Amino acid sequence: MNKCFIITAFINGSIKDNINITQNDYIICADGGYKFATQEKITPNLLLGDFDSFKGPLPQEIQTITYPVEKDDTDTMLCVKYAVEKGFNDICLVGGMGGRLDHTISNLQSMSWAIEFWNANHLKGKKISMSDCQNHVMLIMDDSIIISGTPGEKISLLSYSENCMNVTTKNLKWELTNALLRNSFPLGISNEFLTSECEVSVEKGQLLIIRAKD
Structure with missing residues (x-):
């Protein structure tokens, strides 16, 4: 399947300076990531999260999956799981580094979960990364x-x-x-x-x- 971008709730730099989005790519906003998408006039395919960090009404024209605030998975982890389950071959977390260290580490753990899943299920050739204006991380x-x-x-x-x-x-x-x-x-x-x-x-x-x- 095409590339999936997950726009996180913390981005160092602008989205369009970090990545090149094409019309064939699938875009998920993790909770407050939707704020960054709207600022750059990017329309996501899916909004996903508990929406405790996004303040404002959610658009009815965009598919939205809402989770309770009290849950085991982070919003970004839920997005990664969704992308993996949908069979995307290339997943990129936009932002996700800097700010709170615990969030950065949890995003690395989400990437680790994805490659462990692919490895256990003998799914070769799939990629996951995380990118901002200063760093590009692959696992x-x-x-x-x-x-x-x-x-x-x-x-x-x-x-x-x-x-x-x-x-x-x-x-x-x-x-x-x-x-x-x-x-x-x-x-x-x-x-x-x-x-x-x-x-x-x-x-x-x-x-x-x-x-x-x-």
Whole structure:
């Protein structure tokens, strides 16, 4: 299926500066994310959440799924679950970083849930990421990925699971070959693209790949 964007309730920068939305993409607003969408004249396909952070009337012309405030899942997690269940191949959380640290971490956990679900159900080739004006975060599990960039651009690799086994990179300034990364030591911070494309693979584990601007 097409790409799904989940507009979160905290965004560093503007939506349109962070991502490129096409008419074929599916857009979900997580609760207060609808405020940012309306500011940039973006019409979502779905509004979802408990709407404790969005103040104002909800539009009747947009499909809306409302949940109680007291629940186990965050609004963003509910959106991720919805996108996964609908079979989208590429899910991107817009914003979701900065502000409250607990919200940032919970969004990373939502991404982790998605790739664990796909892995358990042998669904290959699906992607999930989180993006704002300063950072683009990807999470892969037992997989490899080719990433486009620019020479000198920073890229960091961090183990999100306890260990990441046999991490290998190509076309990065500091190469890794069958390396062990642990979640208790930041070995992979601030590597750099050597060319316009790099490859990163991890044989076992969940690997965070972060492209960040100073």
